[in-house]
Amino acid sequence: MATGMLHSHYLFVVLFTLIYMVKTILLLSDRDELLEKFKRKTKVVEMIVSFGFLATGIFLMTQMPVIPTLMYVKIALVIASIPLAIIGYKKKNKVLATFSFFLIVVSFGIAQKVKKEKAGGVSIATSGKAIFEDKCSLCHGNDGKLGLSGAKDLSATQLDHDGIVHIITEGKNTMAPYKGVLSPEQIEVVTQYIETDLKGK
Ligand code: HEC
Known part of the structure; x- marks a missing residue:
């Protein structure tokens, strides 16, 4: 479309x-x-x-x-x-x-x-989902609930927008930081994807 x-x-x-x-x-x-x-x-x-x-x-x-x-x-x-x-x-x-x-x-x-x-990045519209499935599904699963190697269930996250951006950027425990891997725009897009498509689902 x-x-x-x-x-x-x-x-x-x-x-x-x-x-x-x-x-x-x-x-x-x-x-x-x-x-x-x-x-x-x-x-x-x-x-x-x-x-x-x-x-x-x-x-x-x-x-x-x-x-x-x-x-x-x-x-x-x-x-x-x-x-x-x-x-x-x-x-x-x-x-x-x-x-x-x-x-x-x-x-x-x-x-x-x-x-x-x-x-060099990703195209409009599909990007959040694409980035998530490419980089995050491994531990979090496509629906965010997989929980591999202690990954948090993203559908149940209590974090707000800035909190999610922070974790993705800086990482936490076994989750590696994504600054340097994803651009701030890509982190923003994937955060929006988590908030609209995974959180609370
Ligand atoms: C190597 C496995 C792994 C990958 C890949 C991974 N994560 Fe994580 N993630 C984790 C783990 C483990 C935690 C829990 C960290 C903790 O709180 O100790 C976590 C926590 C999170 C949290 C915090 C959830 C909360 O409610 O506290 C968010 C948000 C998150 N990940 C997003 C992402 C995104 C977006 C990606 C892809 C860009 C990603 N993760 C890739 C393992 C991973």
Whole structure:
């Protein structure tokens, strides 16, 4: 589900950027008539694409266990570019229009960077469960109740969020610390998984 959504999001972003690019080029090269014609022709498409772009983007955000700081920067850039683009094309202000196109391109670059950073880790949505089953099930079992080598029953844990994060990070007795093995984001994600899917179940 999330992967399909990610692909649609990319498709919308690419289409959006293409439309935007043509408009910027036409504006910069003073082809006013062509620009008007292009705007008229692509009006509906542009509306659908912008809506799809935002809707899939928002959906993907809700699926992210941890929202990286860069993501906020990206969203701020996209949001900032919208009024700039509207004013820029209305007033045929080349500087504003180009600047807003530039913002979109930069935010696209940021998205790729966020993706690269994630590539070494795990993908969105499935990550908490995947990390748990990969690294923790051995002693705790998939349901958290196995109790191998004295492992605590996670479904009965009394620890709060910070307590769980602390144990995973620092370890305790036979449980080795996971700092250095898992990133703070991964520890956060696996903690959320324990709290929502194992604790009290
Ligand atoms: C080598 C076996 C082993 C592995 C692997 C392991 N644990 Fe543990 N875990 C333990 C043991 C043993 C304890 C009990 C420590 C104690 O209190 O003495 C424990 C305790 C915990 C607790 C505290 C529960 C409580 O209520 O006190 C949490 C949370 C926890 N583990 C999470 C994890 C997570 C998440 C992973 C994977 C990233 C993991 N563990 C991997 C053995 C393991």
